[in-house]
Amino acid sequence: MPILEFQNVSKVYNNTAKALDNVSFSIDEGEFVSIIGPSGAGKSTVLRCINRLIDATSGSIVYDGQNVMKLKKRELRQVRTKTGMIFQHYNLVDRLSVIENVLHGRLGQKSTVCGVLGAYSEQEKERAFAILDELGLADQAYKRCDELSGGQKQRVGIARSIMQDPKLILCDEPIASLDPRASKVIMDHLQKINCERKITCIVNLHQVDVALKYSERIIGVSAGKIVFDGRPDELTDDKIHAIYGSDGSDLITDIQGEKS
Amino acid sequence: MNESVKKVFFRRKITYLVIFAALIAVYIISASATEFHLSEGLASFPKAMAWIGHNLMPDEKAMKRFPKILDKLIETALLSVAVTVIAAIFAFFFSLFGSKATGFNGIVNRIVRIVAAFFRNVPDVVWAMLLMFSFGQNILTGFFALFFTTFGLLTRAFIETIDEVSAAGIEALNASGANFIQTVFQAIIPSAMPGIVTWILYMIETNIRNSTLIGILTATGIGYLFDLYYKRLDFSSASLVVVSIIVLVIAIELVSNLIRRVIL
Numbered sequence A: 001m002p003i004l005e006f007q008n009v010s011k012v013y014n015n016t017a018k019a020l021d022n023v024s025f026s027i028d029e030g031e032f033v034s035i036i037g038p039s040g041a042g043k044s045t046v047l048r049c050i051n052r053l054i055d056a057t058s059g060s061i062v063y064d065g066q067n068v069m070k071l072k073k074r075e076l077r078q079v080r081t082k083t084g085m086i087f088q089h090y091n092l093v094d095r096l097s098v099i100e101n102v103l104h105g106r107l108g109q110k111s112t113v114c115g116v117l118g119a120y121s122e123q124e125k126e127r128a129f130a131i132l133d134e135l136g137l138a139d140q141a142y143k144r145c146d147e148l149s150g151g152q153k154q155r156v157g158i159a160r161s162i163m164q165d166p167k168l169i170l171c172d173e174p175i176a177s178l179d180p181r182a183s184k185v186i187m188d189h190l191q192k193i194n195c196e197r198k199i200t201c202i203v204n205l206h207q208v209d210v211a212l213k214y215s216e217r218i219i220g221v222s223a224g225k226i227v228f229d230g231r232p233d234e235l236t237d238d239k240i241h242a243i244y245g246s247d248g249s250d251l252i253t254d255i256q257g258e259k260s
Numbered sequence B: 001m002n003e004s005v006k007k008v009f010f011r012r013k014i015t016y017l018v019i020f021a022a023l024i025a026v027y028i029i030s031a032s033a034t035e036f037h038l039s040e041g042l043a044s045f046p047k048a049m050a051w052i053g054h055n056l057m058p059d060e061k062a063m064k065r066f067p068k069i070l071d072k073l074i075e076t077a078l079l080s081v082a083v084t085v086i087a088a089i090f091a092f093f094f095s096l097f098g099s100k101a102t103g104f105n106g107i108v109n110r111i112v113r114i115v116a117a118f119f120r121n122v123p124d125v126v127w128a129m130l131l132m133f134s135f136g137q138n139i140l141t142g143f144f145a146l147f148f149t150t151f152g153l154l155t156r157a158f159i160e161t162i163d164e165v166s167a168a169g170i171e172a173l174n175a176s177g178a179n180f181i182q183t184v185f186q187a188i189i190p191s192a193m194p195g196i197v198t199w200i201l202y203m204i205e206t207n208i209r210n211s212t213l214i215g216i217l218t219a220t221g222i223g224y225l226f227d228l229y230y231k232r233l234d235f236s237s238a239s240l241v242v243v244s245i246i247v248l249v250i251a252i253e254l255v256s257n258l259i260r261r262v263i264l
Helices: A043-050 A071-082 A098-109 A112-117 A120-134 A152-163 A180-196 A208-214 A239-245 A255-259 B004-035 B038-055 B060-064 B066-098 B106-121 B123-136 B137-165 B167-175 B180-218 B221-233 B235-263
Strands: A001-013 A017-028 A032-036 A058-063 A083-086 A168-171 A200-205 A219-223 A227-230
Touching: A001 A043, A001 A071, A001 A098, A001 A200, A017 A043, A017 A058, A017 A200, A017 A227, A017 B235, A032 A120, A032 A180, A043 A058, A043 A098, A043 A168, A043 A200, A071 A083, A071 A098, A071 B180, A083 A152, A083 B167, A098 A120, A098 A152, A098 A239, A098 A255, A112 B123, A152 A168, A152 A180, A168 A180, A168 A239, A180 A200, A200 A208, A219 A239, A227 A239, A227 B106, B038 B235, B060 B066, B066 B137, B066 B180, B066 B221, B066 B235, B123 B137, B137 B167, B137 B180, B180 B221, B180 B235, B221 B235
Parallel strands: A032 A200, A032 A219, A083 A168, A168 A200
Antiparallel strands: A001 A017, A001 A058, A219 A227
């Protein structure tokens, strides 16, 4: 059963540049999908159209039975509470503690007054600690976020989105600013969340090898169009070159080595 | 060395030479237009210094006035603090509508910025002179004059601060479904706080200095005392006023550095 369905979605910036051009695809509940493509191809735009951080220009996006493009402000907030998001630059409130940042995931379900005062229930706090423990951050709970390393910050970002109890997690280049070891930790956690909690994950990636290793399905985007949509083993060298608009073997990724 | 490299260095020398010659020419033209003579100006400098040393030293008579000066000084300082804090509260909420990061539309942003620019760019002395028509020579006149410029300047400064340090957190909380007020208290205030406090402390310092000048116009506070002594040719008392203002401003600066170090 599809949880998300894009139908002929286009996004035009300033009446000229087409960021998305008639994009259609659907994603089933529980899938782990990677979106790959060159910088500026529209990967980020696809993700942000789902939770309307960016408004698509035309088409329809049906998410969990609702057309998100027609939502009013209050309904949109409701949709956002069940959609986690993980950012390249983590987007934590650096001067607050780790545990406060994790609890931010609950704000959407709380009253304004409780949110303003930061009044969370014991149950919510226990849950936040349990999630931090699961992500190996139990010792850092009271540290300020600006004391953490990049990999730890991203794990806080993941904890914050799990705290939302989301149906879908959108990951916008989650490992683009991390070293290979931290990248592996983050991708492993995302995979675990997908398997154990049955949360659908859509991950934008720069690294083709990472996409091949972790995803059940890969969508290739180039110049605002979907040029590939299939299983990792269907992604041949030719198709990769079509996505990145390169010819011959001038890409840094040596996928033959990765596949074997 | 090859030809083109030589040419580059030659051209740079010529550029410096032309700029230097132009500066000299501007000086000569403006000096002759205003009949200013550098040598005479410099020659009179020691004499001016001697006069200051002779007349502007706080003496015994001035010291007798010290309690009164202190009283007015404290009044002025407290007024400056009050003005700055109240203006900062208004400016903070106003700046939320001027920041791009909070996601209000471009027209609202622009209106806020224009209003802030208007309040900021009318000098506080001019505000004081305008407000004198409505309030007369009153402490309220000084209060509002300082309030308007402080409000304009802080609004602008807070917009910059929020756009710079809070944008990422705002985006994340928006994406998680938090509402605007929750975002303000959970993302914007925590992340922008150091910037906001730094600006408030800076404005308190500035306002103590400016309120002296405004006090001369509105006949209130420490500025009034300075004006009074100065016009009575009681230079030693007037200079004591100046010295005490300087001491106060330095003291405030030290305290604010301390506060900044603790909170950052």
